[in-house]
Amino acid sequence: MSFDLENYMDARRAEVEEALDRYLPAGQSYPGSLHKAMRYSVFSGGKRFRPILCLASFGASGGKGRGVMPVACAIELIHTYSLIHDDLPCMDDDDLRRGRPTNHKVFGEAIAVLAGDALLTHAIELVVTVAGRELGSETCLRLLEDITRAIGVDGMVAGQVVDMESEGTKAGEETVSYIHSRKTGALIASTARCGAIAAGADGATIQKMGAYGEKVGLAFQITDDILDVEGGFGELKSGAGLDSQKQKATYPSVHGLQRSKTIAAGLIAEAKAVIADLAEPGLPLMGLADIVVRRVS
Amino acid sequence: MSFDLENYMDARRAEVEEALDRYLPAGQSYPGSLHKAMRYSVFSGGKRFRPILCLASFGASGGKGRGVMPVACAIELIHTYSLIHDDLPCMDDDDLRRGRPTNHKVFGEAIAVLAGDALLTHAIELVVTVAGRELGSETCLRLLEDITRAIGVDGMVAGQVVDMESEGTKAGEETVSYIHSRKTGALIASTARCGAIAAGADGATIQKMGAYGEKVGLAFQITDDILDVEGGFGELKSGAGLDSQKQKATYPSVHGLQRSKTIAAGLIAEAKAVIADLAEPGLPLMGLADIVVRRVS
Numbered sequence: 001m002s003f004d005l006e007n008y009m010d011a012r013r014a015e016v017e018e019a020l021d022r023y024l025p026a027g028q029s030y031p032g033s034l035h036k037a038m039r040y041s042v043f044s045g046g047k048r049f050r051p052i053l054c055l056a057s058f059g060a061s062g063g064k065g066r067g068v069m070p071v072a073c074a075i076e077l078i079h080t081y082s083l084i085h086d087d088l089p090c091m092d093d094d095d096l097r098r099g100r101p102t103n104h105k106v107f108g109e110a111i112a113v114l115a116g117d118a119l120l121t122h123a124i125e126l127v128v129t130v131a132g133r134e135l136g137s138e139t140c141l142r143l144l145e146d147i148t149r150a151i152g153v154d155g156m157v158a159g160q161v162v163d164m165e166s167e168g169t170k171a172g173e174e175t176v177s178y179i180h181s182r183k184t185g186a187l188i189a190s191t192a193r194c195g196a197i198a199a200g201a202d203g204a205t206i207q208k209m210g211a212y213g214e215k216v217g218l219a220f221q222i223t224d225d226i227l228d229v230e231g232g233f234g235e236l237k238s239g240a241g242l243d244s245q246k247q248k249a250t251y252p253s254v255h256g257l258q259r260s261k262t263i264a265a266g267l268i269a270e271a272k273a274v275i276a277d278l279a280e281p282g283l284p285l286m287g288l289a290d291i292v293v294r295r296v297s
Numbered sequence: 298m299s300f301d302l303e304n305y306m307d308a309r310r311a312e313v314e315e316a317l318d319r320y321l322p323a324g325q326s327y328p329g330s331l332h333k334a335m336r337y338s339v340f341s342g343g344k345r346f347r348p349i350l351c352l353a354s355f356g357a358s359g360g361k362g363r364g365v366m367p368v369a370c371a372i373e374l375i376h377t378y379s380l381i382h383d384d385l386p387c388m389d390d391d392d393l394r395r396g397r398p399t400n401h402k403v404f405g406e407a408i409a410v411l412a413g414d415a416l417l418t419h420a421i422e423l424v425v426t427v428a429g430r431e432l433g434s435e436t437c438l439r440l441l442e443d444i445t446r447a448i449g450v451d452g453m454v455a456g457q458v459v460d461m462e463s464e465g466t467k468a469g470e471e472t473v474s475y476i477h478s479r480k481t482g483a484l485i486a487s488t489a490r491c492g493a494i495a496a497g498a499d500g501a502t503i504q505k506m507g508a509y510g511e512k513v514g515l516a517f518q519i520t521d522d523i524l525d526v527e528g529g530f531g532e533l534k535s536g537a538g539l540d541s542q543k544q545k546a547t548y549p550s551v552h553g554l555q556r557s558k559t560i561a562a563g564l565i566a567e568a569k570a571v572i573a574d575l576a577e578p579g580l581p582l583m584g585l586a587d588i589v590v591r592r593v594s
Contacts, residue, residue, distance in 0.1 A: 025450055031458045034450065085414060090406035109387035110461055113410060117382060117417070118454045124421055125445035128438055137434035141425055144441070148422035153322055153331065157415045161328045164407055 003280075005287035009052060016051045017043075019069045020076065023126055037107040037115035038122075041080050045098045049220075049288070050191045051076045056284035057195025057209050060275065067134030068198040071143055074123035074131070075191050078147070081119035082156055082187075084112050091164060094242070124148075135198055142197050150190035159183025163249065171249035179249055180221040181214070188217030192285075208274060212285065215271035219292050222264040225250040226296045229257055261296060268293045300577075302584035306349060313348045314340075316366045317373065320423055334404040334412035335419075338377050342395050346517075346585070347488045348373045353581035354492025354506050357572065364431030365495040368440055371420035371428070372488050375444070378416035379453055379484075381409050388461060391539070421445075432495055439494050447487035456480030460546065468546035476546055477518040478511070485514030489582075505571060509582065512568035516589050519561040522547040523593045526554055558593060565590045 020042055029035045051072035058068040087094040087102040088109060094102050104112035124144070132140040149155060159182030166175055192213025196206040228243045229252050243250050251260040271289045275282045317339055326332045348369035355365040384391040384399040385406060391399050401409035421441070429437040446452060456479030463472055489510025493503040525540045526549050540547050548557040568586045572579045 029450070031455055031462065033462065034455060034458045038450075085410055088407075088410065090410060110385075111458065113382055113385065113387060114454050114458055117413075118450050120414070120417060121445055121449040121454065124441065125449055128441045128445060132438050132442075137438045140438060141429050141434045144421065144425045145429075148418055148425060152418040152422055153326070153335075153415050157411050157418065158328055158331060161331045161408065161411055165328065165330065 003283040003287065005284070005291070008284055008287065009291075012052045012055050013048050015055075015069070016048045016072060016076070019073050023070060023073050023130070024077075024122070033107060033111050034115060034118060037103055037111045038119055040106060041084050041097075041103045041115065042077065042119070044100055046076070046080070048076060049291075050079055050188065053188065053213070053216075053285075053288055054191045054195045054198075056288055057192045057213075058199045059195075060278050060281045060285050061196040061199035061201035061205050061209065062281070063195065063199025063201075065134070067131060068195060070126045070130035070134070071194050071198050072191075074126045075147070075187065075194065077119045077123035077126070078151055079187065081116040081123070082151070082160070084116040084119070086160060088112060091160070092246075131198070139197060139200065143194050146190050146193055146197065147187075150186040155182050155186040159186070166249040168247040169249070170247070171254070173254050176249045176251060176254050180218055180251070184221040184224075185214055185217035188220060189213035192216070212271045212274045212289075215267045215274070216289050216292055219264040219267040219271070219289075222251045222260055222267070223292055223296045225252050226257060226260055226264070228252075230296065264293050264296070300580040300584065302581070302588070305581055305584065306588075309349045309352050310345050312366070313345045313352075313369060313373070316370050320367065320370050320427070321374075321419070330404060330408050331412060331415060334400055334408045335416055337403060338381050338394075338400045338412065339374065339416070341397055343373070343377070345373060346588075347376055347485065350485065350510070350513075350582075350585055351488045351492045351495075353585055354489045354510075355496045356492075357575050357578045357582050358493040358496035358498035358502050358506065359578070360492065360496025360498075362431070364428060365492060367423045367427035367431070368491050368495050369488075371423045372444070372484065372491065374416045374420035374423070375448055376484065378413040378420070379448070379457070381413040381416070383457060385409060388457070389543075428495070436494060436497065440491050443487050443490055443494065444484075447483040452479050452483040456483070463546040465544040466546070467544070468551070470551050473546045473548060473551050477515055477548070481518040481521070482511055482514035485517060486510035489513070509568045509571045509586075512564045512571070513586055513589055516561040516564040516568070516586075519548045519557055519564070520589055520593045522549050523554060523557055523561070525549075527593065561590050561593070 024039060024042065025035055027035050027039050054072035054075055055068060083097060084103045086092050087097055088104055095105055096102060103115060127140060127144055131143065159179050162175065163179045163183055189210050192209040193206050196209040225243060255263065268289045272286055275285050321336060321339065322332055324332050324336050351369035351372055352365060380394060381400045383389050384394055385401055392402055393399060400412060424437060424441055428440065456476050460476045460480055486507050489506040490503050493506040522540060552560065565586045569583055572582050
């Protein structure tokens with residue numbers, strides 16, 4: 001079973017870029033500042049980990065056709081909205097994201113807040129309209145239920161609240177785990193489940209994808225924390241060492257660097273074990289899991 | 298046809314208050330700051346114009362049962378999210394809303410941004426889960442399509458962007474009309490349509506409700522502008538005279554006070570003419586239209 005992960009990633013990424021461009025209103029739409037701000041952050045060099053994960057889970061669950069693409073792109077828009085709001089001066093107050101000025105640095109705070117609001121709203125509209133047409137209304141509602149649960153008051157938003165409120169408090173293991181599972185983990189787990197839901201998979205497959213996604217999502221956040229300490233640019237962070245400057249609740253701060261790496265590697269091994277029985281259709285998911293820890297090994 | 302509007306409003310308002318309390322997570326949920334902030338703004342003395350309009354349109358369109366209630370409440374949550382974000386220091390920078398300190402004044406800017414995000418997300422989840430179960434998936438998707446269109450990049454968010462960017466520019470009639478139709482009008486028109494959609498009404502009825510709602514929504518915003526000049530507390534504004542201090546693009550600034558009142562009264566007469574053929578089931582809608590202009594006459 002030879003599988004060219006690089007090639008797979010590049011091909012899916014190109015599809016995602018093309019679809020995102022198509023699903024977003026044109027950059028010259030009125031009002032210009034809003035659309036420019038939305039596009040600035042959506043097309044800012046993201047690796048498209050989540051949409052590719054969604055496509056990979058769809059394929060591994062027996063999905064055919066392109067009905068999953070609006071779902072994959074909606075999740076990327078939601079991820080982007082969360083980054084724009086997290087970077088705001090009143091939140092993490094970050095000037096850089098992936099080496100470029102953050103949205104509010106370029107467009108001002110008001111437009112940044114509204115661009116985030118618009119991306120979230122547009123993502124839901126995208127699932128409702130495009131995915132609804134292609135996948136049917138029952139499937140569409142299951143997707144929306146999963147996604148909104150992952151990003152709401154017991155998901156991503158809650159994770160960001162606790163993350164912010166834990167700054168400087170020397171948070172313990174339980175708090176760090178709460179933050180990570182919700183702030184990053186919940187949407188990544190939902191992404192993996194949504195691929196299966198869009199494919200019309202049975203409950204067991206959806207659950208399996210969710211279990212895989214939870215482990216990958218947690219490992220993703222842990223490796224991002226590690227990258228912050230070690231000086232690389234993570235997917236989520238703006239620069240090196242910011243977490244410790246801000247006394248953020250992170251895995252390295254609670255478990256130390258070496259043990260954090262061991263935990264991340266263990267989670268990835270577990271995630272791969274969950275999908276081991278998928279054989280060839282599961283290879284992209286195997287590869288995506290490997291990529292997460294490869295960033296810090 | 299005797300109809301006690303006061304009594305109707307009070308009864309519906311009590312139902313809405315009870316339902317909002319039930320649909321929101323408990324105030325003592327974790328993380329506490331988030332849930333307290335969400336509830337603070339949702340239960341801050343709003344008149345519940347939108348949810349009552351939704352219930353009235355549902356009834357006038359032949360709707361039976363309680364399946365519309367989650368839709369009516371979701372719209373109120375979305376309205377609340379928009380108020381919280383609009384009040385932020387980086388936007389309208391308002392300290393008071395309905396005579397009470399604004400959300401960010403009490404909970405800080407970060408929690409205010411996140412409470413708004415959470416209310417929007419929770420509103421969608423509410424329609425997807427509760428309304429989806431009660432009204433069926435087809436109807437639920439039509440509701441979501443209508444609502445997300447009304448509040449997105451060509452609706453409410455766009456209206457807020459242009460409103461903000463027009464401050465101090467002596468905006469003309471066209472710009473004021475753009476702002477009003479999107480910032481307030483779009484969601485009110487969608488609210489009226491959603492009552493009909495939830496009732497399973499035919500296309501002609503949905504369209505009729507939309508036409509009624511557009512006129513009522515525009516009149517609503519115009520009377521709010523007038524209230525700002527005349528010194529009352531509008532539904533939307535925090536205090537008197539703020540619009541002209543900020544050189545906001547308003548109807549009175551473009552058309553003058555007297556002509557604005559005439560325009561609002563004309564719109565309400567038109568709105569009532571649209572639904573004149575509904576007879577008794579349409580009486581609550583007639584009454585709601587009257588309430589809008591009664592505020593300034």
